Amino acid sequence: MIYLDNAATTRPCDKxxxxxxxxxxxxxxxxxxLHKMGINSEKLIxxxxxxxxxxxxxxxxxxxxxxxxxxxxxALFGAAEAYKRxxxxxxxxxxxxxxxxxxxDRLEKLGYNVIRLAPKDAPDNFEEYILDSITPDTILVxxxxxxxxxxxxxDTPKLYRMIKRKHPDVIFHTDAVQGFCRIPAAGDLISxxxxxxxxxxxxxxxxxxxxxxxxxMIYGGGQQKNLRSxxxxxxxxxxxxxxxxxxxxxxSHYDMLNKLLRDRLSALSGVKIxxxxxxxxxxxxxxxxxxxxxxxxxxxxxxxxIYVSSGSACSKGKVSSVPDAFGISAKDxxxxxRVSFSHENTVEDIDKLVNRLEQGIKRFRR
Amino acid sequence: MIYMIMKEVxxxxxxxxxxxxxxxxxxxxxxxxxxxxxxxxxxxxxYTRRQSTIYIEPVKEFDLDPxxxxxxxxxxxxxxxxxxxxxxxxxxxxxxCPEYLRDTLEAASTFKVEAKRSDKSFPLKTPDIQAxxxxxxxxAFPHLKVDVHDPQVTVFCExxxxxxxxxxxxxxxxxxxxxxxxxxALLLLSGGIDSPVAAYMMAKRGLIVDGIHFQSPPYTSExxxxxxxxxxxxxxxxxxxxxxxxxxxxxxxEALRDNCPEEYFTVIMRRLMMKIANRTAESCGYGALxxxxxxxxxxxxxxxxxxxxxxxxxxxxxxxxxxMDKKEITDIARKIDxxxxxxxxxxxxxxxxxxxxxxTRPVLSEIEKAESAFDFEPLINEAVENIxxxxxxxxx
Numbered sequence: 001m002i003y004l005d006n007a008a009t010t011r012p013c014d015k016x017x018x019x020x021x022x023x024x025x026x027x028x029x030x031x032x033x034l035h036k037m038g039i040n041s042e043k044l045i046x047x048x049x050x051x052x053x054x055x056x057x058x059x060x061x062x063x064x065x066x067x068x069x070x071x072x073x074x075a076l077f078g079a080a081e082a083y084k085r086x087x088x089x090x091x092x093x094x095x096x097x098x099x100x101x102x103x104x105d106r107l108e109k110l111g112y113n114v115i116r117l118a119p120k121d122a123p124d125n126f127e128e129y130i131l132d133s134i135t136p137d138t139i140l141v142x143x144x145x146x147x148x149x150x151x152x153x154x155d156t157p158k159l160y161r162m163i164k165r166k167h168p169d170v171i172f173h174t175d176a177v178q179g180f181c182r183i184p185a186a187g188d189l190i191s192x193x194x195x196x197x198x199x200x201x202x203x204x205x206x207x208x209x210x211x212x213x214x215x216x217m218i219y220g221g222g223q224q225k226n227l228r229s230x231x232x233x234x235x236x237x238x239x240x241x242x243x244x245x246x247x248x249x250x251x252s253h254y255d256m257l258n259k260l261l262r263d264r265l266s267a268l269s270g271v272k273i274x275x276x277x278x279x280x281x282x283x284x285x286x287x288x289x290x291x292x293x294x295x296x297x298x299x300x301x302x303x304x305x306i307y308v309s310s311g312s313a314c315s316k317g318k319v320s321s322v323p324d325a326f327g328i329s330a331k332d333x334x335x336x337x338r339v340s341f342s343h344e345n346t347v348e349d350i351d352k353l354v355n356r357l358e359q360g361i362k363r364f365r366r
Numbered sequence: 367m368i369y370m371i372m373k374e375v376x377x378x379x380x381x382x383x384x385x386x387x388x389x390x391x392x393x394x395x396x397x398x399x400x401x402x403x404x405x406x407x408x409x410x411x412x413y414t415r416r417q418s419t420i421y422i423e424p425v426k427e428f429d430l431d432p433x434x435x436x437x438x439x440x441x442x443x444x445x446x447x448x449x450x451x452x453x454x455x456x457x458x459x460x461x462x463c464p465e466y467l468r469d470t471l472e473a474a475s476t477f478k479v480e481a482k483r484s485d486k487s488f489p490l491k492t493p494d495i496q497a498x499x500x501x502x503x504x505x506a507f508p509h510l511k512v513d514v515h516d517p518q519v520t521v522f523c524e525x526x527x528x529x530x531x532x533x534x535x536x537x538x539x540x541x542x543x544x545x546x547x548x549x550x551a552l553l554l555l556s557g558g559i560d561s562p563v564a565a566y567m568m569a570k571r572g573l574i575v576d577g578i579h580f581q582s583p584p585y586t587s588e589x590x591x592x593x594x595x596x597x598x599x600x601x602x603x604x605x606x607x608x609x610x611x612x613x614x615x616x617x618x619x620e621a622l623r624d625n626c627p628e629e630y631f632t633v634i635m636r637r638l639m640m641k642i643a644n645r646t647a648e649s650c651g652y653g654a655l656x657x658x659x660x661x662x663x664x665x666x667x668x669x670x671x672x673x674x675x676x677x678x679x680x681x682x683x684x685x686x687x688x689x690m691d692k693k694e695i696t697d698i699a700r701k702i703d704x705x706x707x708x709x710x711x712x713x714x715x716x717x718x719x720x721x722x723x724x725x726t727r728p729v730l731s732e733i734e735k736a737e738s739a740f741d742f743e744p745l746i747n748e749a750v751e752n753i754x755x756x757x758x759x760x761x762x
Contacts, residue, residue: 299584
């Protein structure tokens with residue numbers, strides 16, 4: 001099996017699995033319980049928070065959520081609600097993940113003025129473009145750290161710095177799911193997910209800088225400072241923290257795989273690389289095999305147990321708007337393959353992938 | 367006063383098989399067998415046939431709702447009625463029946479009582495039963511008015527040999543004739559909205575329906591097959607057990623693409639599907655083919671295209687939705703709970719290599735000529751040999 005779909009999800013690492021099973025056996029108590037066992041669970045959770053905050057390079061509050069979808073919803077709805085007296089405009093991008101994009105659609109219906117900027121309009125200085133779009137009515141800016149479909153990076157530390165200098169009252173949120181543990185991210189609110197970094201599904205976190213307010217979406221027992229009620233899943237949190245600790249700090253392996261695949265692909269005719277070379281994350285490489293619909297190529301690769309993603313194309317009219325935000329034509333989008341690496345992938349994997357792609361091109365290209 | 371403990375039974379009234387003549391018992395036997403199979407997973411029942419009705423009594427007392435729900439999908443049943451069985455004593459009936467009918471009658475504003483006395487030894491005559499029970503119910507539910515012409519609720523009271531059966535309202539059954547009473551047929555099942563509806567309609571006319579599905583990996587995904595499997599599972603509620611023949615179709619489609627003119631792809635593909643279905647029908651004893659074609663819906667469903675497809679079939683081809691429009695078809699699909707599955711967006715073999723401009727008025731001789739450019743026979747043989755069969759059982 002050659003798994004090259006790590007931007008969709010990753011295999012939980014052994015350390016995460018062990019941490020979860022240890023916690024399930026020994027530290028299973030409810031962190032809200034007054035007794036010693038409850039305190040042990042609370043300690044584990046606090047420790048995990050520190051591990052994740054350290055990796056984010058941030059100081060402040062960290063809330064555990066059910067995943068990045070909840071983190072993004074909580075950040076956007078929570079901040080929009082909390083700061084609605086200041087203004088009515090939210091600025092975001094046309095390349096966001098659906099968990100941001102659909103939440104913004106909803107906020108628009110609720111009466112907010114939502115502006116969606118496309119990277120294709122300022123591919124080289126997107127950060128400045130966002131900054132310049134901020135109006136006095138703007139309360140919130142949300143921009144993903146790394147685009148999940150093509151790997152385009154926005155320099156959020158730079159953007160955050162610029163926003164705070166010029167518009168200190170504007171709240172900045174970033175969906176950092178794809179960049180987490182690889183590249184720096186910064187913001188007042190940062191969403192991350194465990195299962196993209198070899199933790200488990202069902203757990204994510206929302207970082208909130210000190211002093212940033214947002215309204216809760218879930219009401220109940222008042223856990224996590226009343227901002228996210230619900231018994232903390234100690235096992236998942238333990239695994240999240242273990243996965244983050246075990247995650248490589250060095251990107252050179254991804255860089256190497258990315259360069260190798262780029263080189264090999266450029267030797268194939270009619271293959272167009274969609275991921276930007278200078279501001280793409282090395283873990284994601286998106287390309288279009290012109291003349292072959294992605295779904296067919298995907299299933300063809302699957303026959304050899306090579307697993308990739310079709311990027312964005314979806315049959316029967318449900319086409320993602322993200323490729324267009326990067327200036328990728330509908331035709332190229334329909335033949336997009338997204339390869340995403342983990343540190344477990346090897347040079348041999350790339351060889352096998354490219355060989356199979358060549359066979360596929362011979363058989364299917366029309 | 368001590369009353370007999372109330373029992374509840376279900377009466378399944380025959381649909382059109384009540385009209386059958388000398389061969390009625392054949393249909394009845396099949397119907398009872400189908401009902402037994404459908405109810406078996408729910409518990410033990412006793413079955414009695416009398417006067418175009420099957421009485422279904424649970425051996426132990428339990429909630430009959432799931433049984434009623436299942437019976438409503440059994441073809442051959444015209445109406446389902448659940449009723450309480452009392453001692454044949456008018457006082458008992460009058461005393462017990464308001465409680466049994468409370469939920470129904472409290473929600474209604476008009477009612478009438480319809481009595482029937484097949485046990486002529488019962489002291490009261492039919493009109494007297496109606497009057498007495500009507501009065502008792504009016505007393506118990508003062509808000510109710512009697513309306514003999516257009517009542518919201520009709521309370522039935524039948525005095526039979528075994529006891530007095532009281533019920534309020536009957537539920538329409540699935541109608542039709544029992545599955546298995548007309549033989550068996552093979553359905554071309556793509557995964558769209560129309561073919562499951564076609565299956566439902568032909569099962570209603572007593573056919574055992576099995577499916578044949580064409581798969582073209584890697585052009586189609588595993589999920590397309592899963593979708594068809596889910597549809598089969600859902601159809602068992604009406605059709606009973608279903609077999610699904612899955613035909614590997616990739617090589618045939620590629621050969622078609624490489625050797626035949628593009629504008630004929632769809633029609634020739636349909637003909638090749640028919641040829642494979644012919645083989646399966648011959649070897650497995652099916653008497654007809656069924657498709658979900660609807661006149662003029664797509665290029666392969668024009669009159670000319672259907673002529674061309676039909677010419678490849680060796681069996682009668684039933685197209686029960688041919689005269690229905692999309693709305694009528696989707697209404698049925700929703701009723702039989704296949705719609706949500708059918709609209710899942712997975713590529714099926716019919717949409718692979720769809721020509722940009724398909725011929726809507728193909729001529730059979732031209733099609734046959736185009737088709738003869740390549741010898742499909744060896745590939746058809748290979749496909750038939752490699753069919754995978756899946757089985758779906760009722761209630762699983």
